[in-house]
Amino acid sequence: xxxxxxxxxxxxxxxxxxxxxxxxxxxxxxxxxxxxxxxxxxxxxxxxxxxxxxxxxxxxxxxxxxxxxxxxxxxxxxxxxxxxxxxxxxxxxxxxxxxxxxxxxxxx
Amino acid sequence: xxxxxxxxxxxxxxxxxxxxxxxxxxxxxxxxxxxxxxxxxxxxxxxxxxxxxxxxxxxxxxxxxxxxxxxxxxxxxxxxxxxxxxxxxxxxxxxxxxxxxxxxxxxx
DNA sequence: TTTATTAATCGTAATATTGCTATAAATAAC
DNA sequence: GTTATTTATAGCAATATTACGATTAATAAA
Numbered sequence: 552x553x554x555x556x557x558x559x560x561x562x563x564x565x566x567x568x569x570x571x572x573x574x575x576x577x578x579x580x581x582x583x584x585x586x587x588x589x590x591x592x593x594x595x596x597x598x599x600x601x602x603x604x605x606x607x608x609x610x611x612x613x614x615x616x617x618x619x620x621x622x623x624x625x626x627x628x629x630x631x632x633x634x635x636x637x638x639x640x641x642x643x644x645x646x647x648x649x650x651x652x653x654x655x656x657x658x659x
Numbered sequence: 660x661x662x663x664x665x666x667x668x669x670x671x672x673x674x675x676x677x678x679x680x681x682x683x684x685x686x687x688x689x690x691x692x693x694x695x696x697x698x699x700x701x702x703x704x705x706x707x708x709x710x711x712x713x714x715x716x717x718x719x720x721x722x723x724x725x726x727x728x729x730x731x732x733x734x735x736x737x738x739x740x741x742x743x744x745x746x747x748x749x750x751x752x753x754x755x756x757x758x759x760x761x762x763x764x765x766x767x
Numbered sequence: 768t769t770t771a772t773t774a775a776t777c778g779t780a781a782t783a784t785t786g787c788t789a790t791a792a793a794t795a796a797c
Numbered sequence: 798g799t800t801a802t803t804t805a806t807a808g809c810a811a812t813a814t815t816a817c818g819a820t821t822a823a824t825a826a827a
Binding site: 555556557559560561564565567568569571572573574575576577578579580581583584587601602634636639642643646647649650651652653655 | 663665667668669672673675676677679680681682683684685686687688689691692695709710742744747750751754755757758759760761763
């Protein structure tokens with residue numbers, strides 16, 4: 552089928568899944584790390600950083616934007632993509648909430 | 660194509676991508692949360708918890724196992740799936756390493 | 768106005784994922 | 798041995814993802 556029935560899960564579960572799914576590609580990880588390392592960015596730069604075509608990089612940027620991990624501002628003739636500070640923090644929080652809800656089990 | 664060329668990225672980037680990709684489905688998030696909440700588990704229980712068939716749950720468990728987020732031990736006639744404590748900690752660490760490498764940019 | 772530059776989108780193809788039913792394999796209970 | 802129980806796997810169909818080249822749209826430069 553290939554169709555995830557999101558209505559069967561909680562809002563929280565879907566939020567975490569959407570977030571991690573957006574992170575789940577090395578190119579998108581690479582984009583985020585690059586954005587972090589240089590503090591700001593335009594897409595042209597990224598295409599040179601990545602082993603991908605301009606169209607593919609644009610698609611990955613769109614995915615990151617939809618997950619609100621980055622935001623894009625028009626900067627004259629090009630786009631300035633940046634980490635979305637607010638949602639970056641929230642992403643970290645909800646992930647750590649999950650990680651921290653586990654404390655060594657007494658089984659296995 | 661649908662084929663990610665992992666050889667074009669760093670080991671670190673691929674590790675993060677593999678981890679987050681494994682987390683990127685609400686059913687797998689739900690499985691992890693359930694495992695955490697009850698400290699131990701057998702698959703039979705899970706099938707009743709989730710809106711999925713036994714076969715599909717088994718597949719998701721396999722994905723989580725391959726990402727080393729959980730481990731399965733044979734427990735008599737059934738399987739005992741648990742959070743993989745060591746790798747759970749590592750997962751948290753490498754994700755936080757990324758999250759913490761960002762500190763509010765001075766752009767946008 | 769014409770010509771670059773930049774980034775998004777369209778169309779396409781290959782591969783992956785999701786999910787099911789049916790089946791297999793392994794053990795436990797009878 | 799036969800029959801349940803439990804989990805994994807095979808096989809299949811539908812949808813999603815990844816990636817590309819080509820095109821579009823918008824602005825800047827000439």
